Amino acid sequence: MKDRIIQAQRQILNDLAAHESMIGELYDLYAAMHPQSSSLWSALAKEEREHSSILTSLNKLLDNGSLFWNLGEFASTNVAEQLAVIHTALSWARGSKQSEFECLKTALQIESSLIDSKFYSVVTSEAKEFTYACQALSRATEKHFQQLKDKIVEKVEPRANSGYSWEED
Numbered sequence: 001m002k003d004r005i006i007q008a009q010r011q012i013l014n015d016l017a018a019h020e021s022m023i024g025e026l027y028d029l030y031a032a033m034h035p036q037s038s039s040l041w042s043a044l045a046k047e048e049r050e051h052s053s054i055l056t057s058l059n060k061l062l063d064n065g066s067l068f069w070n071l072g073e074f075a076s077t078n079v080a081e082q083l084a085v086i087h088t089a090l091s092w093a094r095g096s097k098q099s100e101f102e103c104l105k106t107a108l109q110i111e112s113s114l115i116d117s118k119f120y121s122v123v124t125s126e127a128k129e130f131t132y133a134c135q136a137l138s139r140a141t142e143k144h145f146q147q148l149k150d151k152i153v154e155k156v157e158p159r160a161n162s163g164y165s166w167e168e169d
């Protein structure tokens with residue numbers, strides 16, 4: 001019985017890690033599409049890959065006998081839905097060039113659904129490392145959300161004053 005739980009928890013951690021690296025891949029595609037803002041996208045992509053490694057490293061806690069609480073409850077409601085959003089965004093990004101506004105909007109939607117899903121507050125573990133990892137991941141997600149929002153404001157404001165529609169670039 002315990003083996004089955006560990007197996008299921010490993011699967012969820014690996015799905016979450018894959019989710020983070022897919023977000024990284026998406027931001028890399030956005031960086032290539034928009035050289036003028038590639039430093040922002042590349043920095044976000046790098047951090048997403050770090051998140052993926054953090055989640056993968058949590059497997060060690062399972063190896064050491066710790067279990068997570070509420071992980072199944074979280075996973076069944078959120079992971080599949082979020083993976084579908086990323087898959088769609090990735091296939092759009094691979095298929096055609098999108099405006100920077102489109103990219104920012106998609107990324108903001110992704111980062112805000114991560115905040116909404118509250119993974120890092122729903123799931124708990126007696127292992128301290130898990131708490132530290134969750135704090136780091138949830139702070140990073142909020143930071144990404146803020147950076148993307150700032151970028152949107154920075155792009156919209158000057159153009160709003162000149163009457164220029166920036167969706168055209």
Ligand SMILES: [Fe+2]
Binds near residue numbers: 020023140141
């Ligand atoms: Fe992330």
